[in-house]
Amino acid sequence: MSDVTDPPSMDPHNLSEPLRRALGDRYLTYALSTIMHRALPDARDGLKPVHRRILYAMRELRLASNGGFRKSAKISGDVMGNYHPHGDAAIYDAMARLAQDFNVRYPLVDGQGNFGNIDGDNPAASRYTEARMTAVAEAMLEGLTENAVDFRENYDGTLTEPVVLPAQFPNLLANGSSGIAVGMATNIPPHNISELCDACIHLIKTPDARDDTLLNYVPGPDFPTGGIIVEPPENIATAYRTGKGGFRLRCRYEVEDLGRGQWQIVITEIPYQVQKSKLIEKIAEAIQTKKIPILADVRDESADDIRMILEPRSKNVDPEVLMGMMYRHSDLEVRFSLNMNVLINGVTPKVCSMKEVLRAFVDHRREVLQRRSVHRMEKIDHRLEVLEGFIVAFLNLDRVIDIIRYDDDPKAALMREDWGKTHVRAMDEADYVSPAPGEGELSEVQADAILNMRLRSLRRLEELELLREQSALMEERAGLEDLLESEDLQWTSITEQLRATKKQFGKDYAGGARRTTFAEAGEVEEVPIEAMIDREPITVVCSEMGWIRAMTGHIDLARELKFKDGDGPRFIFHAETTDRLLVFGSNGRFYTVSASALPGGRGMGEPLRLMVDLPNEVQIVRLFIHRPDRKLLVASSAGDGFIVPENDVVAQTRSGKQVLNVRGDVTALICHEVDGDMVATVGENRKVLVFGLDELPEMGRGKGVRLQKYKDGGLSDATTFDSAQGLSWLDPAGRTRTETDLTEWSGKRASAGRMAPRGFPRDNTFT
Structure with missing residues (x-):
């Protein structure tokens, strides 16, 4: 017995191949299945x-x-x-x-x-x-x-x-389509059937028509929810010519007069594929976060039709300005992307122009016409064959009855019988050529038809009806032959079909009239928020923990106010609702808050950190009213600083604007209005230095330059003053002291300075 074992037999169903090729083949199969059988529409029926x-x-x-x-x-x-x-x-x-x-x-x-x-x-x-x-x-x-x-x-x-x-009409463009395949996608807006039929008719008459010419018939999409397209015509033409682009779509609204100068905006149509409930939620959120401060409220009064109400905060607001803000901050204006990626002949994915899509449709209609005509001819031929048998039976009725009554196999007998030209004795209308297989013979189809014929049909009137039917069918067949032989007749027939479809589903059809209209964008100029808000006096109160509120009117700043437990006053000053407030954080960023967006003064207010993106670890250094064309002195705890124009620190977003660069343990410490021609600084070591304002650079952003030199510690305070009026501060007794002779403390910028004069505040600040 041999010790050598036989090799294992190979399983024909267990084959090996490289993993790369196996994955590639299978993924390609999946991709093709997704593209052709799931995600992309057919250009012919859409x-x-x-x-x-x-x-x-x-x-x-x-x-x-x-x-x-x-x-x-x-x-x-x-x-x-x-x-x-x-x-x-x-x-x-x-x-x-x-x-x-x-x-x-x-x-x-x-x-x-x-x-x-x-x-x-x-x-x-x-x-x-x-x-x-x-x-x-x-x-x-x-x-x-x-x-x-x-x-x-x-x-x-x-x-x-x-x-x-x-498909009697180009459904691909009429109803649009959207889908995501593997490595490709499609997004086609709906259009108006009447306009599409007109474009197809023009394309049939002028096969080499330019893409732009078709826009005379199809100016753009026609969305089921209506709306107004504000995309420039040249962009629409480019989109239809290339198969890729987009359309800006806005809602439709009207201004409703409420009397006594009051008004509200009524939105009657919203953009396509925008969910009304989510749209209202987003607008309500924008009102809550003060993104649209001139909008007071939004409510939904819709029943069968769309009716959304926008209430302005003030009757002095311009409706167009309000809608301009709504377009920017909500889905009352959307952009519908066009990507006309379709299957040509149901096989090849291709990004097509509108002309190519319409051409695919009309070519499909021609093929349908030809196939239906051939099918109809076959039906006519079959019917003519049957009619020929009926007429032979009528003209030889006695013989047919004889065969049926006495022959054992009447069908075979009918087919064997040589009827010859006995039917010539009939009227002149029976002038025809027999389609029977042989001269004077009946086919199997004819024999079956005669045997299945009802007795009630054996009337003279029925014979006349058969002859008339035969004549009509032969005339129809001749017309079909002419149609199949003439390309011009085929296109004429298709044109007639398209006109009939247009009439059926045009403006007289329920919902057939165009719903989406066109208009210019009419961009509204940027108007300052302050110009759209009623000017009223308020008192801004901000606590040490950063809770801010606006008290109505200018109250006594020394008045005792309520704060949360463990909290107290930090900033309190008079302002107006049209003011913008600047917040300077210890991270060197400036934040902008509209005074009209502050919560009322009945409660404790709201955290300022929720109104702007102020991190929890960042402290509020300064809160003040923005005054245009003013300059600020900013400095860090390390003693570096510069002059910055106040207009350059206004932030346009919640995240603020970085102005003073700080790093590590260094924080932003000083932010004062520039008033005078001199700068005074005091360090944690109580040394004071006075130098000219012209020694500081004016910058928009940066770390700045050294204000005062320190061996230990850093900057405590800095201010600006007029050399003619002298430097003032509060002594420990609360009295204002002014020093005009500052020679002892004067020096160059970045010097160490001299010890503060007697009576200088112990907290090392000038205010």
Whole structure:
């Protein structure tokens, strides 16, 4: 017995290949499946497979637009079981969207029940809703039984489904589409059917028409929710020519007069695909965070139509200015991106221009016309063959009856009989050429038709009807032959079909008129917030812990106020509602707060850190009213500083504006208005230095230069003063002391200085 074991037999189903190639092949298969069978629409009928299968399944269920409704669960179940082997929830969501008139310009499904709303609420469960097709969907399916398109087997090979629908109108542009595939996406806005039909007719008459010429017929999208497009015409032309671009879309509003100078804005149309409930939430949040200080309130009074109310804070506000701010801070203006990435012939993904998409549609319509014409000719030929047999039977009625009564196999006997030209004895109308297989013989089809003929049809009148029908069919057949042989006749027929479609779904159709209009952007100039707010006196109060409020009127600054436990006053000064306040933090950043945005003085106020992005570890160094064209002295605890124009420190965002650069343990310490021509500094070592203001540079941002030199410690305070009036400070007794002879303390900038004069405050500050 041999010790050598046989090698293991190779399993033909267990093959090895490099991981890189295996992953690449499988991912490519997945990518192609996603692109072709899920995410991108077909340029011919504008549908994705799931939508096409939904419409086909509804047709198979005989859910005509003038018929009854069926449960949505039944429809989605049939689609899933017969054609689309995916989740029924996804199928129902796709079907429900086809019924939403705020999402689809021309709904393809007529829904009964809760199919969602523009607030973003979801449809009811499929067991609670019912649906049927709309007239628009029926126009998409017309000709399906006439061999207009190819059919393919469904996923399990038990049924067949259409590869594409005949589509009487360019549904891709009429209803738009959106989807995300692997490595590509599509986003196409809806358009008006009447305009698209006109563009197609023009393209048929002028095949080499320029892209810009088509804009005379299709000026832009027509959204189901209306709105106003404010995109410049040249940008729209570029988008349609390249297949990529975008459209700025605004809401539609009107100013409603309330009397006595009061008014409010009523929004009647909101931009496409904007959920009304989320829009109102965002506007309310903007009001709460004071992003739109001139807006007092927003409320929803919508019923069947959109009616959103915007209340201004003051009747002096310009409505256009208010709407300009609303466009910038809310979704009352959106940008709809155009990416016309579609499947050409259902196979090749391509970013197309509008002309290419319309060309794909009209070429598809021509193919549909040819296939339907050929199919009709085949039906006519079959009917003419049957009519020929009927007429032969009428002209030889006695012989036919004889054969049927006495022959054992009447069908074979009828086919064997040589009828010759016995029918010539009939009227002149019977001048025709027999389509029978042989001279004077009946075909199997004719024999079957004669045997299945009713006795009541054996009348003279019926014979005349048959002759007239035969004549009409032969005339129709001749017309179809001419149509198939002439390209011009085909395009003429397609043009007539498009005109009929335009008439059916045009302005007289429910919702067929254009909803979206065009206008210039009309950019509103930036108007200072102060100019739009009533000017009223207030008293700003900020506590040590950073809680800020605005008391009505100019109260006594020495008045005792209430604060939270453990808190006390820090800043208190008179201001007006039109003022802007500057906050200087220990991180060297300036923050800007509108006085009109401060909370009222009835409570304890709100934390200033919530109104601006002031970190918790940063202390408030200074809070004061902004005065344009003033200059500030800023300095750090290390003794570095400079002069900065006050206009340069105003921040436009919540995050503030960095002015004084500090690092490590160094913090911003000083911020004083520049008043005079001299600078005085005092260090933690109680040494005072006085030097000329001209020795400090004027900067917009930076670390600055050394103000005073220290061996130990740092800067305690710094101020500016007029040399002619002298330097003043409060002595320990609270009396103001002024020193005009400052020779002892004068020196160059960055000197060490001399000890402070007798009576200088113990806290080493000038104020």
